[in-house]
Amino acid sequence: MVSELLNTLYVQTQGVYLRLEGDTLRIQHEEITLRNVPLHHLGGLVVFGNVLISPFLLQRCAQDGIEVAWFTESGRFFGRLAPPVSGNVLLRQAQYRALDTPSTRLYLAGRFVEGKLRNSRLVLQRAVRERGETEALVRALAEHEAALRALPQARSLDEVRGVEGNAASAYFAAFGDLLLTEDFSFNGRNKRPPRDPVNALLGFVYALLLTQCTAALEGVGLDPQGGFLHALRPGRNALALDLMEEFRAWWADRLALTLLNRKQLTRKHFEERPGGAVFLNEEGRKVVITAFQNRRQETVQHPLFKEPVPVGLLPHIQARLLARYLRGDLPQYPPFLAR
């Protein structure tokens, strides 16, 4: 299944032209052919930003059931080619049925939280290995162990959210100890608006990550608003927030810490407004977006498929696994567990 997913062609080079040449997809840039991809290898085509697709290639994709999805250059989903025969309605029906089935909803909410807990624990453990124990780190690790034991006992969504909440507050109580720079400090999570640079940075990276998770869900035809752990509200991508839990600590928090600890971000990248709201300024946002995009390109060994996978594909893989679970094709949903 991953091969199918990995047969998706991701085109991020700006200004290229994709056209049909026999049974081959040809990628051109100003008359020069950059690459030829045989269509029979192709399961999907994902293009970011200014990438042109010829009408004949689009028609062929629709005919052959090759999924085409359009994203902005920064990775926000804005549309998908809907081929005539599509499993999407059945998938969404399965999703809504799962939302209406308390046991399934509880199961999936638990898996998302489990992914979050294990990946957060990994970040804490690494910090202990690299710079030794602190009181808050030890406490946070103990809370995560307790949470992982309590999670399977949870009998309601509120209990799952409670387990997650306890671990999260211990995690953020220790988060300041992960900062190795004197320039910044962290005294707890706040948002809307953030009131210090670290919170401003976290909020921004989470927003970037959320666009990736939303895009990944829309890419497989799931409704990103139909979340299992997060409460449903119009306009709120609750399922994307669910999926994001697996990636928050391992991807977003670590990226934020790296930028601060390596002094790639300094005080001059932040702006404080009267009353105390703090935001990244334009230069700061550029630094973060560049680092975020670079991270998307890096590959990690996938724990399930034992293949190197670009980090940016991980949400897409999780979305596909979730779709497979909801359609009854997989007996369980495996959250992404970093190592």
Next chain:
Amino acid sequence: MDGEDELLTEALEDPGGSQEPLPISALAQYTYCPRRAALILLEGEWEDNEYTLRGARAHEEVDLPEGLLREGVRVERALPLWSERLGLVGRADVVEFLEGVPYPVEHKVGRRWPRELAQRAAEVQLCAQALCLEEMFGLSVPVGAIFSRAERRRREVAFTPGLRAATLATLEALRALLGQERLPPPAADARCKHCSLLAVCMPHLPEALKGLEDGL
């Protein structure tokens, strides 16, 4: 609208909070029409019309986040506001600082709403801004102003105990509304004529259906 700008908008609305603060502007929507507030907040509906577009454009003009000095008064535009105590978030069009004391100024575009109602809605919204500013700065904020762009006029509003109580009551009513499953009934009166949600709300439909029934 690609790249950073679009991402910034989302970053400002840091996702994933459990307790959700209400937007200050919802207080004005509720005062104008509870059903309108419910359509926006519960149903996720938003339709632009001539008036909302004009309003958005006017806000863009003041929506430049920078502080500047004008005749000895420091002016902050598009200032982020919040209150932990009340669970409110928003942005002030303009806050002037007179000797350190915040003075919020809400910009209003036109006369699309019945006058008295529009005035009350703007006052409640402005007062909610003042309550946020009081919490943020630990100062009392006694007055602010509503600036009408159409009339190029500024009207000063005092945050009296009566207005404060009305604002808190509106907030409470708004929370109660969000806790309920159904939409409040339509107003079906003068308010509807210029409402951008007219087509979504269909305020005269219940009457029409009743007429249909009676005719049978």
